[in-house]
Amino acid sequence: MSDKPQPIGPHDVGGMPGGDIDHASHDYTFWERRIDAMVYLLFKKGVVRDWAEMRHQIESLGPDVYERLSYYERWAAAVAALMIRRGVVSREELDRRVAELEESAG
Amino acid sequence: MARFAIGDRVRISDREEARHHRVPAYVKGHEGEVERVCAAQGQPETLALGENGEPIQTVYRIHIPQTRLWPGYEGPKGDSLEIEIFEHWLESA
Numbered sequence: 772m773s774d775k776p777q778p779i780g781p782h783d784v785g786g787m788p789g790g791d792i793d794h795a796s797h798d799y800t801f802w803e804r805r806i807d808a809m810v811y812l813l814f815k816k817g818v819v820r821d822w823a824e825m826r827h828q829i830e831s832l833g834p835d836v837y838e839r840l841s842y843y844e845r846w847a848a849a850v851a852a853l854m855i856r857r858g859v860v861s862r863e864e865l866d867r868r869v870a871e872l873e874e875s876a877g
Numbered sequence: 878m879a880r881f882a883i884g885d886r887v888r889i890s891d892r893e894e895a896r897h898h899r900v901p902a903y904v905k906g907h908e909g910e911v912e913r914v915c916a917a918q919g920q921p922e923t924l925a926l927g928e929n930g931e932p933i934q935t936v937y938r939i940h941i942p943q944t945r946l947w948p949g950y951e952g953p954k955g956d957s958l959e960i961e962i963f964e965h966w967l968e969s970a
Contacts, residue, residue, distance in 0.1 A: 775902075775906075776891045776902045776905035776906060777902060778902045779894070779895070779898070779902065783901055783902050785901045785902065785903040785904075786903040786946075786947070820924070820927055821919070821924040821925070821930070823897060823919075823921040823924035823925040823930075824924065824925055824926075824927060826897060826921075826925065827896075827897035827925035827926070830897060857927075
């Protein structure tokens with residue numbers, strides 16, 4: 772082996788210093804449970820075809836976004852990107868709905 | 878048909894691959910032994926793109942002593958990594 776293989780993305784961190792681990796247990800919030808349920812449902816219905824698709828979308832978020840988002844925020848971003856890609860929802864529809872929700876939330 | 882058998886010495890490829898794949902950088906280029914032959918699975922590289930992942934690949938559990946992976950490893954001597962690797966990422970060693 773000549774050059775040491777380089778990590779292929781922000782997820783490929785095995786062996787790097789990771790800092791302290793937070794051992795505190797925590798419960799999931801309602802929206803996190805919803806995202807989880809939605810992804811499993813899309814999987815069951817065959818809209819998400821394989822976990823590799825979700826992993827690929829998560830790994831493609833870009834290092835900055837990947838680091839900034841929490842675990843289920845990554846799932847939300849990934850499944851949104853995948854559904855746009857698959858034509859289930861359009862970027863415009865999604866943006867419009869987000870704007871509506873932001874408005875109603877004040 | 879599985880290309881490798883339990884106990885075979887194998888090398889994990891360190892080829893470059895820009896697509897999604899399931900081989901962490903820290904094991905690439907390292908040698909290990911086949912600990913068991915697992916089920917055959919579709920290839921993540923193409924499944925990730927919504928394709929069918931064919932031809933499917935046998936997945937093996939590879940045993941690598943931690944001392945081989947990490948220079949200066951200070952944990953117990955018998956510590957090892959058991960990692961599942963697809964056949965198309967393995968070479969005879």
